[in-house]
Amino acid sequence: MNGSGAMLRHEFRMLLADRIVWVVAAAILLLTGYSVQVGAAAADHQRTQVEQAVDEERERYAGLRETMTSVHQGEVSPSPFQDPTRPYVMGRARGQRFAVLPVNGFQATAVGQSDLIPPVVPVLLDGADPRGAREEIENPVHLLAGPLDLAFLITFLLPLLALAISFDLLSREREQGTLALLLSQPVSARRIVAAKLLVRWGLLMGLVAVATLLSLLLFTTGIAWQPFLFWGIIVALYLGFWIGLAALVNATGRESARNAVALAFLWLVFVIVIPAGVQISAAFLHPVPSRAELVALEREEVRQVQEEASAVLARYYDDHPELLPEGSVDEVDFQTRAFAVNQEVQTRLRPVRENHREALRAQQDWIRTLRWLSPTLVTHEALIELAGTGDARFGAFEAAVDRFHREWVGFFEPLIYTDSRLTPEDLDRLPVWTFEESSSGAAHAAAPGILGLLLFSALVLGIAMRLLRDGGDRRWTP
Amino acid sequence: MLKAEALSKHYNGTPALSDLDLEVNPGDIYCLLGANGAGKSTTIRLFLNFISATSGRALVNGMEVSAEPLETKKYLAYIPEQVMLYPHLTGAENLEYFAALSGHDDYDRGRIEEFLTRSGLQKDAHHERVGTYSKGMRQKVGIAVALAKQAGALLLDEPTSGLDPEASNEFSLLLRQLRDDGVAILMATHDLFRAKEVGSRVGIMRRGVLRAELDPAELGHADLERIYLEHMHD
Incomplete structure (x- = not known):
């Protein structure tokens, strides 16, 4: 193609001659540095929380081993509420294990849900609820008002910066009068626009990629290359969508000022209105019962079950006669009674909790489905999944905590009902927390986003190129 | 080199150019005279495919402009009334x-x-x-x-408007050189004097219609002006 190289060189030069490009470049470099630092600080905070919990648990267990040894040797006799050889004491605060979520290698790129879900969950007989602080799925709200992390910068601000250097890519040529001379040459408007798009896209992509790499090197311990690669693909396609949208608006042949207004409006629709609408509709269509109600219900159940405590206990020993210690049900230890009450409360609350979770899940599904309405939502979802701060990884964490809690209760239950005592050796038999990271990796996390964004970008570019075809009276001609 | 065959352009039913037939051969300088809105620029824009014809054909080097928009532009050079650059x-x-x-x-x-x-x-x-x-x-x-x-053909849209007389004269010399090199030149102009000076043929347009075609060599300056005004005022 004649002049392709000259065209790209020329466009690049024209771009650099524009002061706004330097403002955009400076903004990208500074904001990227700042936002990666924000993400890295959040990740560091989580790392510290996890390390502290692990250290605390190790020290506590060392102390417990000593105390248990002393108790066994008859050196001390602590009160029944402090005695770690009693399974009910050990299974609660004194012996609690921490379920911890380690920091993901690429986590500095997106805070995501990590500031909504605690990475350290104490697992004890009474319960283990990582959703303690979490009312609802807050994806889009988070997107609107979350911390200035890299994912926010990419999804929210980068489109504005991209539009600032592309809103007048064809209209300016017409307004400054150069389009007439350009189009009298044997080059099509499509090629001219394509060169402009390519140069802008390349410049922004280069800036963002370099700034991100530098920031990751500066603020984190290293770069996870595989997620970074997929991150790059997502960002490239998302940028492609916005620059393609600028081309589409330019191809309608209006003046620059109107293009700017139209693009600002489209930014508002895709970045603010649709995400907010998705959130509002989710809260409206799939309301989550309030947590306060749940707590009130729990208290009521506790009161009722306590009144029927003897009956509850009797029922249990009816089912498990082999566990009944010597004597009658009425003489059973206070702690066994408390455990039985607690278990019964948990059992009665299970359907309510399950409803609560089901509602959350329905809301989450609704949001996940509707995210296809806006490339911003698609991109945000993909970026936080890549960073390991999205629903997929936290869902896995919650499920693992749930499993571990059941294992924990299962271990202590027979010991409590038989009123047994633990030995220091039993400490090594206690369930241990482990978290298996999903093996599907970055490609799996990014694939739906890549497909969705390919569609979005292809759609806007396709329409733009169709409007820019030769022949017929086109509004964009000089 | 340049050829219009029954070339017409209507905007929402209003004719801007009606049934134009004209031919500019290598070595010709064809001057289109006429007031604003006579259809001179429309003709040039049709050859450049900036707009498309309602009916008829615009041909460059035997190729139809609307069918070969890029290929035909290889043979066309264009100087607008206002040359705008970077x-x-x-x-x-x-x-x-x-x-x-x-x-x-x-x-x-x-x-x-x-x-x-x-x-x-x-x-x-x-x-x-x-x-x-x-x-x-x-x-x-x-x-x-x-x-x-x-290029083999040159399209000029009021190229000398706003130029001082000296620059205008230099421009005429240049046009003659190009003509001698065998370039086909189509020039839209208000400038009767310049048209008489350099034109090998002159066409008078009014309201999208080519009213008369003249050979300036056979006319004096006064004749051309008289004929032009006749066509403008009937």
Whole structure:
């Protein structure tokens, strides 16, 4: 193609001659540095929380081993509420294990849900609820008002910066009068626009990629290359969508000022209105019962079950006669009674909790489905999944905590009902927390986003190129 | 080289150009005379495929413009009434870019300056930013762009409007040179004097219709003006 190289060189030069490009470049470099630092600080905070919990648990267990040894040797006799050889004491605060979520290698790129879900969950007989602080799925709200992390910068601000250097890519040529001379040459408007798009896209992509790499090197311990690669693909396609949208608006042949207004409006629709609408509709269509109600219900159940405590206990020993210690049900230890009450409360609350979770899940599904309405939502979802701060990884964490809690209760239950005592050796038999990271990796996390964004970008570019075809009276001609 | 066959252009039913038949051969300078809105610019824009014909055909070198929009532009150079260039670039850089787009990306600096000099742009302005140029100087770069393209046909839309008499005269000389090199030139103009000077044929247009075709060699200046005014006022 004649002049392709000259065209790209020329466009690049024209771009650099524009002061706004330097403002955009400076903004990208500074904001990227700042936002990666924000993400890295959040990740560091989580790392510290996890390390502290692990250290605390190790020290506590060392102390417990000593105390248990002393108790066994008859050196001390602590009160029944402090005695770690009693399974009910050990299974609660004194012996609690921490379920911890380690920091993901690429986590500095997106805070995501990590500031909504605690990475350290104490697992004890009474319960283990990582959703303690979490009312609802807050994806889009988070997107609107979350911390200035890299994912926010990419999804929210980068489109504005991209539009600032592309809103007048064809209209300016017409307004400054150069389009007439350009189009009298044997080059099509499509090629001219394509060169402009390519140069802008390349410049922004280069800036963002370099700034991100530098920031990751500066603020984190290293770069996870595989997620970074997929991150790059997502960002490239998302940028492609916005620059393609600028081309589409330019191809309608209006003046620059109107293009700017139209693009600002489209930014508002895709970045603010649709995400907010998705959130509002989710809260409206799939309301989550309030947590306060749940707590009130729990208290009521506790009161009722306590009144029927003897009956509850009797029922249990009816089912498990082999566990009944010597004597009658009425003489059973206070702690066994408390455990039985607690278990019964948990059992009665299970359907309510399950409803609560089901509602959350329905809301989450609704949001996940509707995210296809806006490339911003698609991109945000993909970026936080890549960073390991999205629903997929936290869902896995919650499920693992749930499993571990059941294992924990299962271990202590027979010991409590038989009123047994633990030995220091039993400490090594206690369930241990482990978290298996999903093996599907970055490609799996990014694939739906890549497909969705390919569609979005292809759609806007396709329409733009169709409007820019030769022949017929086109509004964009000089 | 340039040929219009029953070429018509309507905007929402209002004719801007009606059934134009004209032919410009290599070595011809065809001057289209007429008031604003007579259809002169419409004709030129049709040859450039900036707009498409309602009916009829515009042909460049035997090819229909609407069927071969890019191929036909290889044979066309165009100088608009206002040559607008990239203000951040120098005259030489502007020329270099447009030459590259037209397929001549092999011109060295000497060749570029030669085109600029031939177009009458003073040497010390070659490497000044176009932002500092006067209208006449930009017009000269426009001419250089056309020269550098080495096209077989030249479309001119009021090219001398706003030029001082001296520059205008230089421009006429240049047109004659191109004519002698065998370029087919179609020029829309208000300037009866210039048309009589350089034109090998003159067409008078009014309201989209070609009213008369004259041979200026057979007419005096006064005759041309009289005939022109006759067509304007009936």
